Amino acid sequence: LAKTTQPISMDSYEGQEVNITCSHNNIATNDYITWYQQFPSQGPRFIIQGYKTKVTNEVASLFIPADRKSSTLSLPRVSLSDTAVYYCLAGGGNKLTFGTGTQLKVEL
Amino acid sequence: GAVVSQHPSRVICKSGTSVKIECRSLDFQATTMFWYRQFPKQSLMLMATSNEGSKATYEQGVEKDKFLINHASLTLSTLTVTSAHPEDSSFYICSAREGLRGEKLFFGSGTQLSVL
Numbered sequence: 001l002a003k004t005t006q007p008i009s010m011d012s013y014e015g016q017e018v019n020i021t022c023s024h025n026n027i028a029t030n031d032y033i034t035w036y037q038q039f040p041s042q043g044p045r046f047i048i049q050g051y052k053t054k055v056t057n058e059v060a061s062l063f064i065p066a067d068r069k070s071s072t073l074s075l076p077r078v079s080l081s082d083t084a085v086y087y088c089l090a091g092g093g094n095k096l097t098f099g100t101g102t103q104l105k106v107e108l
Numbered sequence: 109g110a111v112v113s114q115h116p117s118r119v120i121c122k123s124g125t126s127v128k129i130e131c132r133s134l135d136f137q138a139t140t141m142f143w144y145r146q147f148p149k150q151s152l153m154l155m156a157t158s159n160e161g162s163k164a165t166y167e168q169g170v171e172k173d174k175f176l177i178n179h180a181s182l183t184l185s186t187l188t189v190t191s192a193h194p195e196d197s198s199f200y201i202c203s204a205r206e207g208l209r210g211e212k213l214f215f216g217s218g219t220q221l222s223v224l
Contacts, residue, residue, distance in 0.1 A: 034212065043114070043201045043215030044152070087151070096213055098144075098152040 002027040002090040004099040018075045022088030036087045114216025129187045131202030137182040138204035146199040192223045
């Protein structure tokens, strides 16, 4: 399991693009990179997953460089409702371990 | 996406009683489910991995006799906190892996356990 490192917190304003970078230097060949969002007193919600290059869905984009030692979650035009903790996981196999996560706070 | 249902969402119990938490995968079969606990303002901590039809694998430091896990079917796993004490008060979250679609985990909504 690759250990992940993320910023503890980030602040942004409504309408801005937010990029959260995660470091996973020891990522294994078979590991996927997955991002989750968690609101207080709720279970984490899947946002996006990728293996390499760029992945985009209706809520976010995920950028993964060729060496795969880091990844960046990009949230376009955030709103107040995007205030949450965002977790980056790099792993595979039978379990995924959560790191500290990034508390994103969006203000008006 | 896949749906994982967790019940109850909140439970308050007296010290010494046992509490059962259910986790169901509603639209897919989950051969593997995971149980996490989370303290306020902390990350999720993996407690155990539950495999259908076999014994659960517990993480280091988690008492298997305290936290009983049963995964009797491909859609249901249960966590029983036996003889609960105030220090067991926490937010418990289950998740299921949908293997056919990669390494995604889908999570239940969590159970807030408060032991008086």
